Structure formats: C-alpha cells, structure tokens
Amino acid sequence: MKEINKKLIKKSFWFALLIILFTYLFFTFISYTKLFYSAKKIDSFNNKEFLRIKIYGSSSLPDGNTISGTFSIIDSKGSEIAVIERSWQGSYLAVEFLTVNVLNKSFSFPSSIYGKEKILDDKKSKKNGTSLEKYYNENGKCFLISSRKLQRALYNISIFAQEKIPLVDFGIIKKNTIDLSNCEFNKYYSITQDSRGNFILQEL
Numbered sequence: 001m002k003e004i005n006k007k008l009i010k011k012s013f014w015f016a017l018l019i020i021l022f023t024y025l026f027f028t029f030i031s032y033t034k035l036f037y038s039a040k041k042i043d044s045f046n047n048k049e050f051l052r053i054k055i056y057g058s059s060s061l062p063d064g065n066t067i068s069g070t071f072s073i074i075d076s077k078g079s080e081i082a083v084i085e086r087s088w089q090g091s092y093l094a095v096e097f098l099t100v101n102v103l104n105k106s107f108s109f110p111s112s113i114y115g116k117e118k119i120l121d122d123k124k125s126k127k128n129g130t131s132l133e134k135y136y137n138e139n140g141k142c143f144l145i146s147s148r149k150l151q152r153a154l155y156n157i158s159i160f161a162q163e164k165i166p167l168v169d170f171g172i173i174k175k176n177t178i179d180l181s182n183c184e185f186n187k188y189y190s191i192t193q194d195s196r197g198n199f200i201l202q203e204l
Contacts, residue, residue: 035160038153039102042145049074050110050144051095052204053189055180058091065091067115073135077146082135089128090115092181095191096129097199098161099174106197107157109133109144111175133162 055069068087072080093115099108114129136143141151142158161173178199183189188204 031160034156035100035102038156039100039105039107041153042107042150042157043105048076049078049190049192050097050108051191052080053180053183053191054187055093055183055185057185064089065117067091067093069093071095071113073110073132073144075136075144075146079146081143084113084130084132084135086130088113088115088130090117092116092118092179093183094180095178097176097178099176099197100157100161101172101174102157107154107161108176108193108197108199109136109158109161110191111162133158 050073052072052074053069055067058065058067066087066089068085070083070085073082073084075081093113095113096111097108098111099106101107110132112129112131137155137158140155141148142154143151144158145151145154163173176199178191178201180189180201183201184203190202190204192200192202194200
C-alpha cells in the first residue's frame with residue numbers, strides 16, 4: 001500500500017511539473033509573439049528626449065543622506081506626460097533604462113530612479129528606487145509614443161522589457177544606468193538617445 005502511495009505521489013509530482021513547464025513555455029511563446037508582432041508596427045524608438053531633470057540638493061539627516069529633485073517624463077512629441085518630484089535616500093541619483101533590441105530595431109524605456117551613497121553604482125540601493133513604468137503605462141497603452149494607433153504596440157514591448165515574469169530573453173534586453181552625480185543643483189538637464197542607441201545627458 002505504501003509503495004502504491006509513493007508511486008502515486010511521484011506521478012502527481014511529475015505531472016504537476018510538466019503542467020508548470022508547458023504553461024511557462026506557452027506564456028513565453030505568447031510573450032514573444034506579441035513582442036515581434038508589436039515591433040513590426042513601430043520604427044526604432046530612439047532619437048528622442050526621455051527625461052528632463054532638475055536636482056534641488058542634498059541633505060544629511062540622522063537616519064542617512066537624502067537628495068531631492070524633479071523628473072519629467074517626455075513623450076515622442078516632446079510633451080510632458082508625468083512629473084515625479086520627491087527625495088531619495090542617498091547622496092547621488094541615477095536613472096536606469098531598459099532597451100529591447102529586436103528585428104534590428106531598438107526600443108528604450110526609463111525604468112527607475114534611485115539614490116546611491118557612492119558614485120560607483122550600488123545595485124542594492126535600487127530597492128529604495130522609484131519605478132517609472134506606472135507613469136507611462138496605463139490601460140494597455142504606453143504613452144511614451146504620441147500616436148494612439150501605436151500606443152498598445154509599444155505597451156506590449158514595454159511590458160516585455162520590464163521582465164515582471166522571468167522569461168528567457170536571449171540577451172535582447174539590455175540595462176543602462178545613467179549616473180547623475182555630475183549634475184549641478186538647480187540646473188535643468190535632459191536625457192536623450194542618439195541614432196546608435198547611446199544615452200546622452202546634457203544641460204538645457
């Protein structure tokens with residue numbers, strides 16, 4: 001009787017494992033299908049301004065340093081679609097971008113703003129960062145692109161880039177960190193991207 005129960009448990013375990021595997025593969029297939037279908041609709045998403053930045057200053061408190069600033073998210077027509085104004089823990093700020101390279105096209109998205117104590121990147125500090133995706137993705141549309149016809153397509157690419165559910169990305173998703181430690185207080189800066197996909201931080 002015990003041997004029968006053991007065999008039944010083994011069969012149930014492997015059956016459940018196969019179901020999970022097939023579900024994962026099916027979800028991966030759907031995600032990639034959406035990605036390629038959406039990428040066909042849109043030209044490379046660069047050569048534009050992503051963020052306008054103004055850092056106010058830093059302060060030292062008993063529980064640690066903080067740095068404050070305002071970040072405006074810009075769409076493909078140069079219009080402001082959201083403003084984040086707050087302070088972050090740390091002495092410096094950095095912005096992380098996610099770029100999807102597919103079908104010989106490039107699609108970049110501002111991912112997060114976070115504070116850090118050292119100029120050299122400290123990945124642990126990103127836990128205290130601010131996710132930016134919620135400011136431009138809403139109701140199945142990505143408002144980084146002004147064309148209403150293409151907002152759903154760009155949303156699908158953006159969701160793939162965020163990797164909310166871990167998928168095998170085959171190296172098509174790249175992370176870029178823009179260090180803001182050289183930005184002077186109370187001056188405006190902009191983050192843009194050139195035709196080669198390089199991010200550029202410049203004073204306005």
